[in-house]
Structures are given as C-alpha cells and as structure tokens.
Amino acid sequence: MKLTLEFGGGLELLFGSVKIHEVAVPPPEGETKVTVKHLLLWIRDNLLKERPEMFLKDKSVRPGVLVLINDCDWELCGTTEAVLEEKDTVVFISTLHGG
Amino acid sequence: MGRSCEVCQKNRPALRRPKTGQQVCRECFFCAFEDEIHRTIVENRLFKKGDRVAIAASGGKDSTVLAHIMTLLNKRHDYGLDLFLLSIDEGITGYRDDSLETVKRNEVQYGIPLKVVSYKTLYGWTMDDIVREIGRKNNCTFCGVFRRQALDRGGVVMKADKMATGHNADDIAETVLLNILRGDIARLARCTAITTGEDSVLPRCKPFKYTYEKEIVMYAYFKKLDYFSTECIYSPNAYRGFAREFIKDLESIRPRAILDIIKSGEDFRIASTAKMPEQGICKRCGYISSQECCKACVLLEGLNRGLPRLGISRTRASNKEGPKAESNRAKERPRSISLDF
Ligand SMILES: [Zn+2]
Ligand SMILES: [Zn+2]
Secondary structure, three states: OEEEEEEEOOHHHHHOOOOEEEEEOOOOOOOOOEEHHHHHHHHHHHOOOOOHHHOEEOOEEOOOEEEEEOOEEHHHOOHHHOEEOOOOEEEEEEOOOOO | OOOOOOOOOOOOOOEEOOOOOOEEOHHHHHHHHHHHHHHHHHHOOOOOOOOEEEEEOOOOHHHHHHHHHHHHHHHHOOOOOEEEEEEEEOOOOOHHHHHHHHHHHHHHHHOOOEEEEEHHHHHOOOHHHHHHHHOOOOHHHHHHHHHHHHHHHHHHHOOOOEEEOOOOHHHHHHHHHHHHHHOOHHHHHHHOOOEEOOOOOOOEEOOOOOOOHHHHHHHHHHOOOOOOOOOOOOOOOHHHHHHHHHHHHHHHHOOOHHHHHHHHHHHOOOOOOOOOOOOEEOOOOOOEEOOOOOHHHHHHHHHHOOOOOOOOOOOHHHHHOOOHHHHHHHHOOOOOOOOOO
C-alpha cells in the first residue's frame, strides 16, 4: 500500500532529517488491511534510524506526538485501530520540543 | 467517522479539542482558539492601550504562534499595542543559526521589528565560551539563569512596558508539578500567575496560560506557520523531562488533567507560617533576586574568577570559596538550581 508519511516538530531528526517519505507498506501476513498500529511497527522496523523511544511507547506513539491522517486528528479516526487506504497521508508531529 | 463539526454542524471535523472533547472543523477551531486567547487577554487585563510589548521569540512553535496571534488580535480588536519580537542569541555554534533565521522570517511575515540580544553583549561570555570553561555537565544551569535574565534585560534596553511569553498550559502544569516535587513553595505560589513581576520594571505575561500545547501545534500545522524545532545540543534537564513525560501520559488518559493541575496550583494556600524567601534586588545588577546577589551575578563572578563551579554545587565546601553572597545563601533553605518560569 502506497502511503505518504511526514515527520515534523523535530521528529524528522529520527529519520535522517528527511521530513517526507513516500513508502509502500505491505499488509501483515494473511491480511489485506493496513492499520495505523501495523504502520507504526513497520516504521520502527524499516524507517526509524535512531532512538525508537522518542517515537514509540507501548505499541502507540509516545504521548506528545500528534498524528493526522489526511489532515484529520487521528483521535477522530480510532487512533491505532484506524484503517489506512491507498495514497493516504499520515503526519506525525512532536510537541515535545522547545518553543 | 461520519460525524460533522459539533459547532457548525456542517463541516468535516479536523480535530478533537483536548479541553472540551469537542470534535471541530478547522474553521471553528481557528475561531475558538483565537477567541479564547482574546478573552484571556481581556479578562486578565494583560495589556493597556499604548503598551510597548516584547514578544519573547525563539523561533519555536509556541513563540511563533504567539507572534502570529498577538499581531492578529492586536489588529482585529484594536488593542493599540506596539509589538516587537525579542530574541536571545546564546552564542551556541549552529544551534541558534536556524532558529534566528526563522525569527527573521517571522519579522517579515508579521511585519513587526526584531531585536536580537546576545549573551556576549549582556554577560561578556557566549554559551560556547561557558561550556569550554565548565564542561557540558552543568551548563543547563547557566543556560536557564542567563536566558531568563537576558529576555528581561533585552526588553528593558528596548524600552518595553511588558513582555509576553509563549508558555502554554502544559508548560505551566509541568512547572506546578516540578515545584511540588522540589518543595519549592515560593515558586509554586508564583508559577501559575498569568502576570509576574508586576512591581518590576518589566512585567511578564502568558497569554497561552490556558492554551493546550496540542492546539498550538495543530494551529501552527493547519495555518502552515513557519517554526523551527530542534533539541538544545547541550543536554536537557532530565528531571523536567520526567515531569513532562508524566504530564503527557496523564493527558493522553484524561486531557482535563492539565487544567486541573493548574487549578490545583492556583488554589494552594500557603500557610502563613511558611518561610518564604524575600524578593529583593541584586546589589550588583538590580535584577530581582531573593539573595544579595542574583544567580546570574554569582555564576558570572565564578566564571570571571576562574571558579566556574561557583553557584552550582550545593556542597558547603564550594560555598566557602564563594563570595559573601554565598554565605548568606547557606542560611536559607536549600534552593533548587534549575530554571524557573
Ligand atoms: Zn465547524
Ligand atoms: Zn545580579
């Protein structure tokens, strides 16, 4: 499944300072759907360059990281259970950096 | 999803507001966000018509949104404020370069002048000089103490009547918690005040006192505001980091927790028998201080005399080599060494 991932608010530092990533994420074995939960694991194993604890905590994002799916707050779409579709854009923004 | 905005009943919702749990669309969010800050400013009488207001600008999310909002509300509601951006250049190679560039762009975007004050000008030392002298271990003490004064001093030089800072509800909740954990009653009493230093030359206020960090970041994202984010290359305060993490964990379970912690901080009654440090004025520089000499002056004296650990170590041994002010200090209750708000 083709997705656009965007990292901001300092999170890009964990991804080689690259903000936008065009990726192809295969569904888990024996399944057809890609959930955000699956996407997070895929990111951890395939994209994340350093310090996973800055991004993930207890099978979700670390509290203080905002997630938007097609510019909509993921809290309105079921957070980790949200099901993604072809060409969706998922944005991750850290709020944890100084202001 | 399928539901529509709980305010206009029309548009597709874009976020859940942490404060109210409401699902709102972008436009209704912008309105609510801007109006709430306007109401905070008016109800607390943060400014007077004609005030010259320094906006503490770091190029980060909070101060960038603050600069945007202050410019917008000043025009929309005719506050009659003379606004300018005030930035500090700590002199950390590579660290401020990008954030100062951001602030310079803000100057153009918002059409308000920018004044940059350097540590070198104010203290005779850049942060890089200090780290070379002292090593990386304790530099956050310097960073915090010097940064706080630098803003005030810079504001005074620029003849500001007031300073507005970007501290948000999450920051204040975190500070309440830290002051409780440290038993710092004086700061606990002060840290929830929306305006501080009203008797001093330059009062400070926090227009974002009730504004959630999540909404500030969402607002910046939806409005495509240009801000800069990086970690300070000199190590952060670990204790504060834990408090931050804890607050964020609480918020993810129950978003109201942030406002409730602020409320708890506000409603604490300090027993009249509690010993409070007297707020006086530093003999050397005139800055507000509970000691004879302010923290910055003690740290500076240490640096200038080649005893850079002066004013950092809490052991008696180091107090002995300190200046006179240090012996007075020893009589008072132990003070925390980290930065405050
Ligand atoms: Zn609406
Ligand atoms: Zn002083």
